[in-house]
Amino acid sequence: MTTLPDPDDYLLRPDPADPRLTERVRGVDQSGASVETSVTVERALTIFLNAQEIVTAMTINDYPEYLALGFLLNQNMLSPDDVVTGVDYDEELSVAVVRTERATDYEQKLKKKVQTSGCAQGTVFGDLMEVIENAKLPAAELRTSWLYALTRKINTTPSLYLEAGAIHGCVLAVADRPLVYMEDVGRHNAVDKIAGWMFRHRVPAHDKIFYTTGRLTSEMVIKSVRMGIPIVVSRSGFTAWGVELARKANLTLIGRARGKRFIALAGEERIVFDQDLAFVAEESAKHRRKAAVHED
């Protein structure tokens, strides 16, 4: 008898047992006793678009192809209707090359790097602001019952976070079902890997919900809008510019989502308050992100 895949399970989820992603190191604890612990591994991955070297990213490198595609998409160097003829990954050189039918040249663009706020991409190009100006995010709904079901599932999913800490997580979901859960040392990498996965598998964005452990900064808003996802949920807080851009783009922006509580500062009209709050538990110590902090 074969078992059918659980239709409620993730399509892609963290594999904390993957030995390439963590390393065991020895140290001492508060009592001076020798202890061994897991730490997350970060590796340099250099991304090329055709013949041009674009960037070197530090990543856990579990999905170099999705990361390369998603990075180029979110930097506006690859367009959703570009024909990608191949993505070559050379493990030894740690290089991913995205090849397109269209000839590309971003030399000028690479000079215009602007450094953004922490936990951030490091680079945002001025023309990404056009994304906000031209945003046409679809009507969609977020039922609060979905939101509570999603955060409960995500918090209890085995992850590198629970194994080694010091990592960000992002989840692409539809209704109350998490589809893809990506982690990375940089939050922007986790987002980009989801964008690359969506592009590769031609997954529509209009009905999706994007969950992140990270802050709702201008950069996160720009990326979400660029991906066409109308609803973003975070455990963490907001920056003023993130809120302003979300309002301009009519993106639903929900932050500080922990246990029963959350706050929406943009696009509130997509929220359907169908959950009886008397039946939502506060986060238990077991289910909240480990040891009272979210690793930056």
Added chain:
Amino acid sequence: MTTLPDPDDYLLRPDPADPRLTERVRGVDQSGASVETSVTVERALTIFLNAQEIVTAMTINDYPEYLALGFLLNQNMLSPDDVVTGVDYDEELSVAVVRTERATDYEQKLKKKVQTSGCAQGTVFGDLMEVIENAKLPAAELRTSWLYALTRKINTTPSLYLEAGAIHGCVLAVADRPLVYMEDVGRHNAVDKIAGWMFRHRVPAHDKIFYTTGRLTSEMVIKSVRMGIPIVVSRSGFTAWGVELARKANLTLIGRARGKRFIALAGEERIVFDQDLAFVAEESAKHRRKAAVHED
């Protein structure tokens, strides 16, 4: 009667009441009720070194001059013995210009940007690795009694974090006394502002302890070593590369410091275990960083 300044108090600490640093915005909470909340403001600050535009950083912009100096120092564009003839800050243009006696030219360097892991600087230059190779960090000690006193004081200091969240904090301390507490939307900015403050006031590093809310990544280690501070403590976790570099540079690296617990993965020999752990409290809900998460 005049009051003398408390010799145990900070020299510089957050001013959560500063109206330029937060903004009040309206939204809805989990019950659909209208609420007002504070969010952190981020602004673009463009840093020049003499006639050359170096970078545009997103910052809360409370100390543009310290940020400009510290950024240039930590990027190895300004050396500790450079003579700074002035730092001009133009509030309207949001530009800070650092002027040096020495003629500077970093055009080649600006092309060699490497994007680092999230919550990171965005740029690390290859030659910063030389800092690690040539590191000669001083002998120093960290008594565990200091560590517990420091974290207790820091966690109970009024801050933008407690006011609005979504912000990183860094503290420069000596023994059990926190001296300078800086916050910023990017952790790297908070570190750079401390570096700028130390440079401006010719503060020696050999006896200092550096506390951060952020992860102990390669970048944080490189910055600490560059600043000459021998001991780094964080609430958050480690990356493998961060640990490796700290060991190479003989930096004392302590992470996951919360309540009674911590773990040291490099430079353990500087730690003096003088605290009777029976007298250390676990973090109370009141004293730990708000609501079970550290904002990214």
